[in-house]
Amino acid sequence: WKIAVTDYEFSNLEIEEKCLSEFNVKFIYGQCRSEDEVIDLAKDADGLLNQYAPIGRRAIQTLKKCKIISSYGVGVDAIDVTAATEKGIMVANVPDYGVEEVSNHALALLFSSARKIVHLNRKVKTGIWDFESSVPMYRYSEQTLGVLGYGRIPRSLVNKAKPFGFRILVYDPYVSEYEMRITGVEPASIEQIFTQSDYITIHVPLTAETQNLVNKENISKMKKNAVIVNTSRGPIIHEDDLIDALTNERIGGAYLDVLTEEPIHPDHPFLQLDNVILTPHIAWYSEQSMIELRVKAVQNIINVMNG
Numbered sequence: 001w002k003i004a005v006t007d008y009e010f011s012n013l014e015i016e017e018k019c020l021s022e023f024n025v026k027f028i029y030g031q032c033r034s035e036d037e038v039i040d041l042a043k044d045a046d047g048l049l050n051q052y053a054p055i056g057r058r059a060i061q062t063l064k065k066c067k068i069i070s071s072y073g074v075g076v077d078a079i080d081v082t083a084a085t086e087k088g089i090m091v092a093n094v095p096d097y098g099v100e101e102v103s104n105h106a107l108a109l110l111f112s113s114a115r116k117i118v119h120l121n122r123k124v125k126t127g128i129w130d131f132e133s134s135v136p137m138y139r140y141s142e143q144t145l146g147v148l149g150y151g152r153i154p155r156s157l158v159n160k161a162k163p164f165g166f167r168i169l170v171y172d173p174y175v176s177e178y179e180m181r182i183t184g185v186e187p188a189s190i191e192q193i194f195t196q197s198d199y200i201t202i203h204v205p206l207t208a209e210t211q212n213l214v215n216k217e218n219i220s221k222m223k224k225n226a227v228i229v230n231t232s233r234g235p236i237i238h239e240d241d242l243i244d245a246l247t248n249e250r251i252g253g254a255y256l257d258v259l260t261e262e263p264i265h266p267d268h269p270f271l272q273l274d275n276v277i278l279t280p281h282i283a284w285y286s287e288q289s290m291i292e293l294r295v296k297a298v299q300n301i302i303n304v305m306n307g
Ligand code: NAD
Pocket: 074, 095, 096, 098, 102, 148, 149, 150, 151, 152, 153, 154, 171, 172, 173, 174, 175, 203, 204, 205, 206, 207, 209, 210, 231, 232, 233, 257, 258, 281, 282, 283, 284, 285
């Protein structure tokens, strides 16, 4: 097999080569930024490993021998899945890497918000060493954590948050109340999440149903000091509604790893708001999760090679 790595971002292909060492494969790789570059690189490849390179219908139609396009990640939005399916090409993703990292990152954002780490660091470095800068902070065991979505990542998060004593509310219409209760969380309506939580952490996938799920209407129900943490996908939050609430200090803050448009535009209002803390879509990452991602993306190719 000839395997085309369409947007090669790692320093080497050691992991991919090791996983495929028993097979007779040849790698070709490029840094494709356009469909034309994908076509040039991959037209006679048997399998593709792809991250962000655009693989639309036109590129797919030129792939003469391709049997699988394996995506490094959860999302397959760079690939025209319908066109691939029509041509008999499988499209595979890695839905479950970095669960430990994303849940840790969401908690790190939550705790840095709760203990005002970023804010206090800024104060101390500008010569302010006082108590007033810290006020108010609250005891976790008297706080409510609201969780949107109850898949792999929030279940991992909840297990780590429980020993701190939070009351934990979960909204996920596709998970039974029974399953929530036996895992030690309280089932809640979306209304209860927004009205009762001190921290709201978002873990729903981006779908037509979840786009703008966090909007003016439910933000207006939040407690004055409540904080939103988003490590899922940017468009789940209606950004203009959030900016409005943050600018007018109607809520405590937003700690965001994901945005509607990434990378952030240099004029984005979030960059001017002290109650917004940003990380660059990095929640998934550790050296270990990077290896997990690459091994699982290659495994998808091996599964197809093995029939
Ligand atoms: P998962 O697929 O295990 O679970 C998703 C859950 O969301 C399911 O339980 C489903 O029932 C629920 N859900 C679907 N629609 C809903 C709705 N309208 N309201 C409430 N719940 C709904 O997902 P996961 O592994 O827990 O990951 C969650 C999200 O995290 C992913 O979709 C992805 O967007 C994001 N993610 C981000 C990073 C990062 O680096 N920031 C990395 C990996 C994943």
